[in-house]
Amino acid sequence: xxxxxxxxxxxxxxxxxxxxxxxxxxxxxxxxxxxxxxxxxxxxxxxxxxxxxxxxxxxxxxxxxxxxxxxxxxxxxxxxxxxxxxxxxxxxxxxxxxxxxxxxxxxxxxxxxxxxxxxxxxxxxxxxxxxxxxxxxxxxxxxxxxxxxxxxxxxxxxxxxxxxxxxxxxxxxxxxxxxxxxxxxxxxxxxxxxxxxxxxxxxxxxxxxxxxxxxxxxxxxxxxxxxxxxxxxxxxxxxxxxxxxxxxxxxxxxxxxxxxxxxxxxxxxxxxxxxxxxxxxxxxxxxxxxxxxxxxxxxxxxxxxxxxxxxxxxxxxxxxxxxxxxxxxxxxxxxxxxxxxxxxxxxxxxxxxxxxxxxxxxxxxxxxxxxxxxxxxxxxxxxxxxxxxxxxxxxxxxxxxxxxxxxxxxxxxxxxxxxxxxxxxxxxxxxxx
Numbered sequence: 206x207x208x209x210x211x212x213x214x215x216x217x218x219x220x221x222x223x224x225x226x227x228x229x230x231x232x233x234x235x236x237x238x239x240x241x242x243x244x245x246x247x248x249x250x251x252x253x254x255x256x257x258x259x260x261x262x263x264x265x266x267x268x269x270x271x272x273x274x275x276x277x278x279x280x281x282x283x284x285x286x287x288x289x290x291x292x293x294x295x296x297x298x299x300x301x302x303x304x305x306x307x308x309x310x311x312x313x314x315x316x317x318x319x320x321x322x323x324x325x326x327x328x329x330x331x332x333x334x335x336x337x338x339x340x341x342x343x344x345x346x347x348x349x350x351x352x353x354x355x356x357x358x359x360x361x362x363x364x365x366x367x368x369x370x371x372x373x374x375x376x377x378x379x380x381x382x383x384x385x386x387x388x389x390x391x392x393x394x395x396x397x398x399x400x401x402x403x404x405x406x407x408x409x410x411x412x413x414x415x416x417x418x419x420x421x422x423x424x425x426x427x428x429x430x431x432x433x434x435x436x437x438x439x440x441x442x443x444x445x446x447x448x449x450x451x452x453x454x455x456x457x458x459x460x461x462x463x464x465x466x467x468x469x470x471x472x473x474x475x476x477x478x479x480x481x482x483x484x485x486x487x488x489x490x491x492x493x494x495x496x497x498x499x500x501x502x503x504x505x506x507x508x509x510x511x512x513x514x515x516x517x518x519x520x521x522x523x524x525x526x527x528x529x530x531x532x533x534x535x536x537x538x539x540x541x542x543x544x545x546x547x548x549x550x551x552x553x554x555x556x557x558x559x560x561x562x563x564x565x566x567x568x569x570x571x572x573x574x575x576x577x578x579x580x581x582x583x584x585x586x587x588x589x590x591x592x593x594x595x596x597x598x599x600x601x602x603x604x605x606x607x608x609x610x611x612x613x614x615x616x617x618x619x620x621x622x623x624x625x626x627x628x629x630x631x632x633x634x635x636x637x638x
Contacts, residue, residue, distance in 0.1 A: 367402060
């Protein structure tokens, strides 16, 4: 199934029953404010909505995709979670608070200040995502004056700007306490900013009057397909604030989950028929994605025929990867054979990435370390540092995994184990009273 770059839906959805307006009307407390509900007029007050969205990895095709080859991306079982709690009337709270738990930063603004920063947000409609222009970004930036953001964490500022734009645009000028936590390392190429924007968009939309929610559902719930599309479009607007010109791939994978093959702007959903587990090793080496992409392009200019062949080979690898992971397994032997094919594809892809000049000494250290245990690894994302994927076969003993992780951690690397291709954005309501 193919979806175009305007983010057509790729997932089936659960039956949904009520909008929040329905709930309010049911309680004879009708509200008509825009773009969101006037929370002070209804009884769902000690309400908390939680949303979470996964990170992503590139399984095959990075860099070559810029030159027309196919690539395969997947969600990973590591999440960014958002909690939004609305104050009760007794709280007499007129403050919007953002707590970024993993970086130890907290921001707080009076609603009056939010109205000054984004006076036009009340005219926004949550069902129609809008782009935050450069002038507005500069104006929102003034809201960070007075907050002491450590120089090493200045990149957080763009995320806070994205938060303010998404919150005001979707929910308007309402008081709330928002808490964000994540299992994803920042700046490691695992889609942390996309997961941040997707989870924020999902939580805010769940509280808005622009989507339908079923209050009878318990536990984590997926949005319907239209709501998924809407959350994805809002998340893309947040990503544009953070990155300028994002591809839209990270937020799409984070929203819809599973795996996606992409080529020349066309996105195709891939449904995996097998469970894949990866060891994700963060080398903790920062990288300049723009410079690495430019370096590959320069190499192509110097060696056009050779590099064209490299990109063509990567295209075949990505397509075969997608084919293998979708093929049906009828026995454990079938799974083992498929894992072996995936290992070979990863090994070939890594060799071609080395041909492109995007490896790094620390990446090579990870490759050598895992190879000692007969495991196959490849870099994921831009390279030049960042993260390395290692396939963990289904029959691999846990003791071997522990030994590999122990050895890698002794090198100063961060190790994470996650299944790939799981669910995307989900949400739940807690504390209804």
